[in-house]
Amino acid sequence: MATTTATITLSSTDLLSDEIALTTTATLTSAGNSTGLTGTSGLGRKTTSSASQYILFDADDYPSGPAKAHKIYLKNTSTSAGEFFTIAHNAEEIGRLYAGDWAFFPWSNHDGAADIKITPSVSSSITLEYMLLTD
């Protein structure tokens, strides 16, 4: 069985008067059991050249249904502070991924419309790094 882990560390020494130091590791498993996730897109890159909305992950392309434990990793590789991708799940905006920021979240492709979409803030070249881990 493959073993996939995701570790996050949140740290700050000056946001509060006490230090923030939070580390959590998840071993990524299939929905409702302890079997490791079995699929991945591998690490990829998408460079956009217009401010149109793009489908990054099409819900129809992966094992579907609400009872899945897919995970998505995204990183905006831009170094221009004002450049961001708006991340959406179908028609619902999740948030803005600014230059250098990353995100990691579960994906429920519960129906064919539940695509993960990205909209660059600029029409010039901007690159998103991504990886999908599938159940």
Add this chain to the structure above:
Amino acid sequence: MATTTAAVTLTSDLLSDNISVTTDTTCMKGGTTADGLDQMDMGYIEIATGTNFDLLDSNNSGLNNNKANKVYISNESTDETYYAEITIDATVIGRLYAGDWMFIPWGAEDATADIEIRAYGGTNKITYAYFHEGRTLVSA
């Protein structure tokens, strides 16, 4: 300026070559490299099954709308059949199974873009943190 760093490491032996992805970001206010997110809320709650709750309320004050807010949610439950369903507005984003965590930018683009949570399987134990530029307190 407050400096808050979020780092992630992904490792796997799923492929014939090992996956090892590491990156970090300093959590800045939207569109700047000069000013870090300087306000936060953090908590731990136990959520019973049966109701969809607002974990984070998207007030439409303009303080946090369409900014670079960051949200961390971790399901500290240990029973692998337990999960918390995460919804923004009326859209189910995904299921956070026992032991899983997530870290997302939150647009909070309008008053209905709340981050909602519903527990399944049993009472789920949830840790969360919200880094932001400000929020409006509810009048007493």
